[in-house]
Amino acid sequence: MSAKKILVIEDEQAIREMIGFALRREGHECLDASSTREAEIWLENQIPDVMLVDWMLPGMSGVDFIRHIKQDKRLQDVPVIMLTARSEEDDKITGLDAGADDYICKPFSPRELMARIRSVLRRSGKSDTKLLQTGELTMDIDSHRVSFAGNNIDLGPTEYKLLQFMMENTDRVYSRTQLLDHVWGHNAYVEERTIDVHVLRLRKALAPTGCDKMLQTVRGAGYRFSA
Secondary structure, three states, rough: OOOOOOEEEOOOOHHHHHHHHHHHOOOOOOEOOOOHHHHHHHHHHHOEEEEEEEEOOEEEOOEEEEHHHHHOOOOOOOOOEEEEOOOOOHHHHHHHHOOOOOEEEOOOHHHHHHHHHHHHHHEEEEEOOOEEEEEOOEEEOOEEEEEEEEEEEEOOOOHHHHHHHHHOOOOOOOOOOHHHHHHHHOOOOOOHHHHHHHHHHHHHHHOOOOOOOOEEOOOOOOEEOOO
């Protein structure tokens, strides 16, 4: 992914510094603001590629700020990731309904944050990358090929779609129902246990490379793809 301009709106200096270090290490330009007023000053003259917005901010809450910018034609298409210690389901729904494209609960790792940024950029069409990569496992979207350390891996069409979705959303847990919606579509008439069959096939195809261990079963919750 080429360098992006990312605005971080967070009132805790230590968190701003941690995020800024992680972003710059990946080659991105980091703009930071400790309040929504500072953020508005930045936004008067430039439009970032992504905004990371804390919930609890001085002056105006992150939720209200997101509602505000989503009414601005200049900014309404900028992907927004909400950062917050509020992890209750109702809080997540409030943030997403306000217009956030994703929601990360504190504490979070820099690796997860980078993965979430890549994901919202792909969904928004702002990413120029056609490659997904986790460790040495690579998926080339243009050529429809999956490889490990340069060696091709043969996958069936459903296993390919499943792997693509999981690589686009690393470190997140998805239930069988969510995977059915995202990979098969809302109108597909497929039983949930079918997911287990395709996960098994995908693991079998990845096993010679050792990447089958990346596709993890989370008991009682679903599946997660993580290096």
